[in-house]
Amino acid sequence: MPSTPDPARRIFLENKLEQLKSLLWCCHGDGNRWFEDAGPKHLDNVLWIAAELASEAAELFQRCEGEWSTQA
Known part of the structure; x- marks a missing residue:
């Protein structure tokens, strides 16, 4: 994950x-069921x-959340 x-990071x-x-x-998404085949x-x-x-999204969210809490 880039350090940006x-x-x-939000984007x-x-x-x-x-x-x-x-x-x-x-x-x-639309019930097409191709996934099963x-x-x-x-x-x-x-x-x-x-x-x-x-996992990448969760990790980035945690990093952003840590930054937000230090800014408050």
Whole structure:
């Protein structure tokens, strides 16, 4: 994760969350159920991507939250 100023971190966090939202929507967003037919290798990889995006977003949020609490 880049060490960047606060406004850039906010944009980075928003981008990660939007990526995660789109990825999860593609998996099951409109009930198309293609996710079930993708096969175990692809399912594992998609879940791995989603987990990494969620971890990166959570880590960035915690770093930002720490900065916000020191500014208050």
